[in-house]
Amino acid sequence: MLRFLLRRILGSFVILVLLTVVAFLLFFGMPRDPALLMCGKTCTPDALANIHHTLGLDKSIPEQFWIFLSGLVTGRNDFEQGPCPAPCFGYSYHTNEQVWSTLMDRLPLTLSLAAGATVAFLFIGLGTGLLAAWKRGSFVDKSFTAGSMVLSSMQIYFLGPLALAILVYQTHIFEEPDYTPLTDNPAAWFTGLIIPWAVLSTIFAAQYTRMARSSMIEQLQEEHVRTARAKGMSGRYVFFRYAWRGSLIPIITILGIDLSSLLGGAIITEYTFGLPGLGRLAVESVQFSDLPLLLGVMLFSAAVILLCNIVVDACYAFIDPRVRLS
Numbered sequence: 001m002l003r004f005l006l007r008r009i010l011g012s013f014v015i016l017v018l019l020t021v022v023a024f025l026l027f028f029g030m031p032r033d034p035a036l037l038m039c040g041k042t043c044t045p046d047a048l049a050n051i052h053h054t055l056g057l058d059k060s061i062p063e064q065f066w067i068f069l070s071g072l073v074t075g076r077n078d079f080e081q082g083p084c085p086a087p088c089f090g091y092s093y094h095t096n097e098q099v100w101s102t103l104m105d106r107l108p109l110t111l112s113l114a115a116g117a118t119v120a121f122l123f124i125g126l127g128t129g130l131l132a133a134w135k136r137g138s139f140v141d142k143s144f145t146a147g148s149m150v151l152s153s154m155q156i157y158f159l160g161p162l163a164l165a166i167l168v169y170q171t172h173i174f175e176e177p178d179y180t181p182l183t184d185n186p187a188a189w190f191t192g193l194i195i196p197w198a199v200l201s202t203i204f205a206a207q208y209t210r211m212a213r214s215s216m217i218e219q220l221q222e223e224h225v226r227t228a229r230a231k232g233m234s235g236r237y238v239f240f241r242y243a244w245r246g247s248l249i250p251i252i253t254i255l256g257i258d259l260s261s262l263l264g265g266a267i268i269t270e271y272t273f274g275l276p277g278l279g280r281l282a283v284e285s286v287q288f289s290d291l292p293l294l295l296g297v298m299l300f301s302a303a304v305i306l307l308c309n310i311v312v313d314a315c316y317a318f319i320d321p322r323v324r325l326s
Contacts, residue, residue, distance in 0.1 A: 005314060012306040017069075019302050023295055024065050068295070089299075090292035094284075099296035102281065109179045110277040113200070113269065114262035116193055118255075120201035121208060126251070128205070129212025134239065136217060144209055151206035159199045160272035167195060177273040196273050200266070204258060211254065215247040222246065249316060256312030260305035 035051040036043065052058045056067065056078075067076070071088035081091050081098075089099035132144040167174045177195050180188035219225060220243050228238045267279035278297060285293035 005310065008310045008313065012303075012310065015306060016299060016302055020069070020295065020299060021065070023298055024061060024068075024291075089296035092293045093290045094288040094293070099292045102293065103278070103296055103300055106276060106278050106281050108181060109275055110263060110266070110270075110279065112179070112182065112189065112193060113196055113266060113275065113277060114259060116197040117200035117204065117262065118259055120197055121204035122255070124201060125205035125208025126212050129209040130216060130244075132209065132213040133216035133220070141213075145213065148206040148209040151202055152210065154203055154206075156199060156203065156268045156272055159202060160196075160269070163195050163199055164273075177275065179275055196269055196275065199272075200262075200269060207254075208251065211251055212247065215250050216243060219243040219246040252312055252315055256308045257305075260308035263301075263304045263308070 035048055035057060039048050039051055049058075056064055059067075067078075068090070070076075071084065071086070071090065073086055075086040075088045076084045076090070079091055081096060084090065084098060084100075087100060089103075091097065092099055092102060095102070128144045128148070132141040135141045164176070168176050174195055175191065178188075178192040180192055182189045220239075222243070225238055225242050228242050229235070233241075263278075266277070267283060269275070270277040270279040271283065278301065281293070282297045282301070284290070285297055
């Protein structure tokens with residue numbers, strides 16, 4: 001188990017380095033010069049050269065890449081704005097603020113959005129999926145299955161504006177989504193994210209309903225489940241004691257991918273509801289050709305995705321004793 005985790009961590013580190021290389025190459029292959037964006041309309045050659053020197057753009061790409069990697073570990077002191085402690089992603093070309101501080105400022109909103117939506121769609125999706133499997137072939141099963149098929153085809157950019165139009169602008173049941181830090185006002189934090197949670201959980205819950213139902217039905221056909229029934233155990237006991245744990249394996253796998261995507265920044269969701277999270281920050285970094293910010297968002301999101309995948313793989317052996325990691 002420990003050897004497996006060490007291999008995965010080492011492999012994740014290599015992937016992060018390769019992603020950084022690719023991002024650098026893509027950035028310098030772009031037609032726009034980030035120095036021109038900062039220089040303005042009245043830019044002169046001397047001013048442009050000064051900005052290139054200040055941002056370190058006058059160095060070769062390998063030099064810039066090595067300086068960036070070393071700054072992640074030891075920090076940097078070569079910025080005019082001041083020292084940049086590790087992990088140092090540099091200063092944003094657009095806002096002139098530390099990238100790491102910007103990421104940490106946006107992270108609480110994305111965490112709140114991901115955590116609330118995950119709790120909601122797991123509770124609804126798994127509950128309805130297990131109930132559909134328990135009542136297989138009944139009206140309840142057919143209703144949940146048909147409903148999940150319809151809702152899973154919906155998209156955030158359709159349900160989001162629809163929810164805003166009905167719940168906010170027409171009926172005034174809720175206020176427009178906004179983020180208030182949980183420590184400042186828990187009630188405002190909760191009410192401000194209800195609509196984004198509802199939209200996200202509706203779409204994801206529909207997918208988990210179908211997944212939980214099919215996985216549970218498959219587990220009920222396994223030999224160990226049939227053996228437990230042959231021994232005279234009750235159907236309810238077999239359902240929750242034997243089949244339930246085995247059905248979690250594919251669900252946990254998809255949950256790791258979905259959760260890491262949400263933590264990395266739900267771009268469409270945050271833009272639909274005007275929430276300043278990591279997803280919106282990623283789009284802004286591309287729009288302004290902001291290399292430090294772009295790399296910071298990309299590497300942070302990639303690290304979250306890789307970490308979630310490692311945790312998911314490690315959880316397999318604890319969920320299902322038949323799974324062994326080597």
